[in-house]
Amino acid sequence: MRSSFPLYENIAETAPVVKAINDAGYDAHPLIRVGVTVSAGEEIGEHFGLLLGAERSYYEDVMNLDEHIVEGAFFTPGEESTQVILGKTLATDVGAKLGEEVLFLGQTQDGSISPIKGVLVGIVDADDALSNRQAYASLERLRYLTDIPDGAIEVAVRVGDPARAPEVAAVLRESPALKPYLVQAWSERPLFATISDMTGLVYGVLAGSIVFITALGVLNTMLMSVLERTSEVGVLRALGMGRAAVVFLFVVEALVIGVLGALPGVVLGAIVSFFLERDGVEMGEKVSAQVSMPISTTFRADLSLEVTLISFALGLSMAALGALLPSIRAAGIQPVDAMRSHR
Amino acid sequence: MISRRALLTSSLALMALGPVWAATPSLTADQILARIDQNLTFESRSSRMTMTVTKNGRVKTYEIVSYGRGAEEGASEYISPARDAGTKMLKKGDELWMYMPSVEKVQKISGHMLRQGMMGSDLSYEDMLESDDWRSNYNAVALPDEALGGRPCWVLDLTAKSEDVSYPRRKVWVDQAWLLPVRQELYALSGMLLKVWLMSDPKQYGERWYPMKMTVEDKLQQGSKTEIVFTEMLFSVPLEEEIFTTRWLERR
Known part of the structure; x- marks a missing residue:
């Protein structure tokens, strides 16, 4: 009450x-x-x-x-x-x-x-x-x-x-x-509910936007890299490799590349976030002078295992998806046509 | 040839306007500001006052001893109520310090704290830091004269010259005899009325008129009012040098 x-x-x-x-x-x-x-x-x-x-x-x-x-x-x-x-x-x-x-x-x-x-x-x-x-x-x-x-x-x-x-x-x-x-x-209690919802929403939109843009970059890179190797798919198919095996090969390759890229990315990001959380970024006294309530003038990162793991998993899944779509397409066309393809 | 009736009418009109001209010497808006500054600024001052804060149905009265030297230095000590006795404040230029006796600490008032009401009053700490030198801080435009409480007043519209002042716009009613801003309306940049500041019960000290009572109403807080009544006032008094140092804040 x-x-x-x-x-x-x-x-x-x-x-x-x-x-x-x-x-x-x-x-x-x-x-x-x-x-x-x-x-x-x-x-x-x-x-x-x-x-x-x-x-x-x-x-x-x-x-x-x-x-x-x-x-x-x-x-x-x-x-x-x-x-x-x-x-x-x-x-x-x-x-x-x-x-x-x-x-x-x-x-x-x-x-x-x-x-x-x-x-x-x-x-x-x-x-x-x-x-x-x-x-x-x-x-x-x-x-x-x-x-x-x-x-x-x-x-x-x-x-x-x-x-x-x-x-x-x-x-x-x-x-x-x-x-x-x-x-x-x-x-x-509306105040706590509103503050909690608003904080969650702002945090979600910010984190979601950053992750989405990054994931789009990974997806695009993998799409282009597999599309450019359509002729390779033709050769593999002509040598007798099955459609599923071709797709599997490209997806595994993408996952390996994804792990090799995501691991150092997560480590580097965690190091930066650690220091941003510990020391923060001082925004100066003018920031708190703008509002009539006590707010910290130091903005800090909030490093969590959950966000780190989600970013890692999202990177991998985007890499796999980026390889899956063009490899399915390439594996579906005739080996001769695929070999003629320059893309 | 002017008719007799026209002559009579003109004479009566001149007679009626005569006293108005006499009470309104030809001062420009800028000169009026200079005269206000002369009244409100001083070389040194020692005073005792009561500050009564009415807020949310509660009334709290503080007794304060205050010292001032020029426009840049000011110091005050709270004598009562018991909870706040011994609290001291020191203004040095654009810096404000506060001594809190219950924790024996000196705190610099900065950031968001400047916007808070001084001891919960309608005067913010920012108001304390505001320089009384209006002529340097504002451009003045004269509006048509008005009477306030039956006394003729000049009305000035002041617009801030820079962003360094607390109130971008002030509308000021200046008593023509006392040369005091008997009513001020303080506005935000958006045009919203923030505070109304009244000065009354002036007392003459030599050539200077000084208000013995000030009332400030925060228009953003319904029913909020702060009344300051000076019970003692001495100008041009010798003041200890130590008063305007942080050392004085911690002195018991």
């Missing part, structure tokens, strides 16, 4: 909301999630991330954050307000080390610049990229940062079976204490 973004449209007092949800038989967890600038050490950097503030029970029972700690430890009981945990990717970007003070620069609900700091006690490696780019602190610290002393931006309700969420949301909507608020199942 949540009120809407932005910050000022918060749930000023979460106690009655949590009570109403508990009375309905569900666990409730007040949450505050804000965009912040994160830095470690003396200098305030330009690393942007999301900072989540929640109670210990949410991190343990809902996120299972304690099970994903890869360095350091989970929050020390009773000392949560002075400690922070970072996602693995964010910790690497910021260059934060265990025991170091991490500074977060966010905003109050009125839009005033507001900082908090905490000692880094743990680094988590969760299953999703978003969690690894987040920072985690106590709800109390986030309440101070946003200047919402008794409230939260949203209250999460834990439902055993995620598929039941819309049904539970419908029940909670009827509660008089929850009437002033927007109650939504996770699947109904």
